[in-house]
Amino acid sequence: MSKLQRKIYSYSFLVPAAIVYIIIFIVPTFLSFFFSLTRWTLSDWEYIGLDNFITFFKEPYLSIGFRNTFIYAVVTCGLKVVLGLLLGVLLTGALRIKNYLRSVVFFPTLVSTIAVGITFSVMMHPTTGLINETLSFFGIKGPDWLGNPSIALLSVAMVDVWKGVGFATVIYIAGIMSIPEQYYEALQIDGGGSWHKFWHIILPLSRPATNSVIILAFIGGLRSFDLIWAMTKGGPGFSTDVIASIIYKQYQAGFYGLSTAGNVILFLFVSLLAFPLSRFLTRKEVDL
Template identity: 80%
Template sequence: MTKLQRKTYSYMFLLPAALIYFVIFVLPTIMSFFFSMTRWSLTEYEFIGFDNFIAFFQEPSLVIGFQNTFVYALVTCVLKVVLGLLLGVLLTSKIRTKGYLRSVIFFPTLVSTIAVGLAFSMMMHPTQGLINTTLQMLGIAGPDWLGDKSIALLSVALVDVWKGVGFATVIYIAGILSIPEEYYEALQMDGGNALHKFWNIIVPLSRPATNSVIILAFIGGLRSFDLIWAMTKGGPGFSTDLIASIIYKQYQGGFYGLATAGNVILFIFVTLLAFPLQMYLNRKEVDL
């Protein structure tokens, strides 16, 4: 067998995966770019160039949509990193119930996002919800969590964190458990305490896990839609509208070409933010 034949034979094993990737990802992406420049329905289309992009950028709620999307992604990302790290440290310590606690913390990740949104919508009801009823029993007047424009986006973000922090915790547990015991033994010989262990060993040596959580949480926040739609549908007003919810409203109105252009813009927006962030984090990891 010649060198070319061996090389071709090796690539043949990649062909099924490459075909699946092309059909599921590459082809729909190419079609999205094409149909974003058309006025289309399920049976016909008309090429109109960049008119959909121009119309999408003239959307009145677009500016606040971009702002809300970035704030939502930033808040959820930071909280998942911080809470995931702290819970990861707790659940790798010598506590008897850590196996049970790991299951409890990871459980919300397995629940449907729509179900979580609907459940918390009822719990956050200003007068009949469980949260405000409990606060009232303690003599505290609870706010209108989803009806107050100033806190509605933060309220949904906190629910997102509650649901997703378990996945971040699992990544941190894997990262912390991969740290060699020799580092802890050396720290103990030097007289280091628990704070030194956390700050000088766990934080720097779990950086690969931190990078993974940052990328996944940030991209997930930028693309978030289902939880927002289940809880607020973008309201009150435009206070919780994200780019994805604006796009969905265009689909609901029958503006399929305009909504497809919005999806392309969202794809470019996520790429422009996430790719440089990933490059920066990877470079910092190599420097370490």
């Protein structure tokens, strides 16, 4: 068998996966770009150029959607990184029940997002919710978590963190456990304590895990929709509207071409933020 034949034989194993990828991802992506330039229904379409994009950017509350999307992504990403790292350190320590605690921490990740949203909507009810009833038992008057425009977005973000921190923790556990034992042994010889272990070994050498968590959590925050819609539907008013919820409202109203243009804009928005961030983190990782 010649070198060319061996190469063809090797690449032939990629063909089934490539076909599935093209059908499920590449083709719908190009169709989305095309239909964003049309006024379409399930049975007909009309080419209208950039009108959908012009109309989308004239949306009066679009600036609020962009702002909320960015704030939501930064808050959820930051908290998942910090809490995931702390839990990762804790659950790779000498705890006797660490395997059980790992399961407990990861469990919310497995629960349906819609189910989580509905459950916490009930728990955050201002008068009959479990959270405010618990606070009132200690003499504290709880706020209207989802009805107050000032805190509604942050309330949903906290639920997102509760649900997603388990995944971040698993990534950190894998990163911390991959650190060679020789570093810890050298630290013990030098007389270092727990703080030195964390600051000089775990924190810098778990940077690949940190980069992965930042990228995944940030992109997830920018694309977030289902939890926000299940808990607030963008309300009260437009205080928790994100780009995805604005797009969905346009789809509900029957503006299919307009909502498709919104999806294209969301795709470009996420790409313009995520790719530079990924390159920056990767370069820092290499420099380390």
